[in-house]
Amino acid sequence: MFRIPISLSCYILLGYYETCKCESDAVPFTFIEYQYKDSPKNEMTFREFESACEQSSACSHMNGLPRTRCIRECVSPSCYRELYLNDPLEEGEIDVRLNSFKGCFIQRSGRTRN
Structure with missing residues (x-):
């Protein structure tokens, strides 16, 4: 089972993910x-x-x-x-x-x- 957040904010800096914030309203995607x-x-x-x-x-x-x-x-x-x-x-x-x-x-x- 994959969990895909409804809203995922990631900031990319120098080609890699510096920070990722996932909101708590993630819904399971099966x-x-x-x-x-x-x-x-x-x-x-x-x-x-x-x-x-x-x-x-x-x-x-x-x-x-x-x-x-x-x-x-x-x-x-x-x-x-x-x-x-x-x-x-x-x-x-x-x-x-x-x-x-x-x-x-x-x-x-x-x-x-x-």
């Missing part, structure tokens, strides 16, 4: 976590599907966030439903679910590789 081994073969498999979806007629005419959502749903509709449908990505959101999505995709595609 999602199903799938293990993903970040290997060249897994990344290549995911990228092949992602590239095909980027070029598909369903997604190729879109831009920005709608395109990202379309591509993810194209790559794996079942993983997309499980991880993003009830809480879609929002503009500017850091996608902490991406590795879990990749893990789900690799697991369900039957292409688990080391």
Whole structure:
């Protein structure tokens, strides 16, 4: 489970975080976590599907966030439903679910590789 604060203020000085203040109104953000081994073969498999979806007629005419959502749903509709449908990505959101999505995709595609 990840905890993402509603408001996080960090001041950057000389390329590192000098101070971070997190307000106490943090809300828990939970999602199903799938293990993903970040290997060249897994990344290549995911990228092949992602590239095909980027070029598909369903997604190729879109831009920005709608395109990202379309591509993810194209790559794996079942993983997309499980991880993003009830809480879609929002503009500017850091996608902490991406590795879990990749893990789900690799697991369900039957292409688990080391």
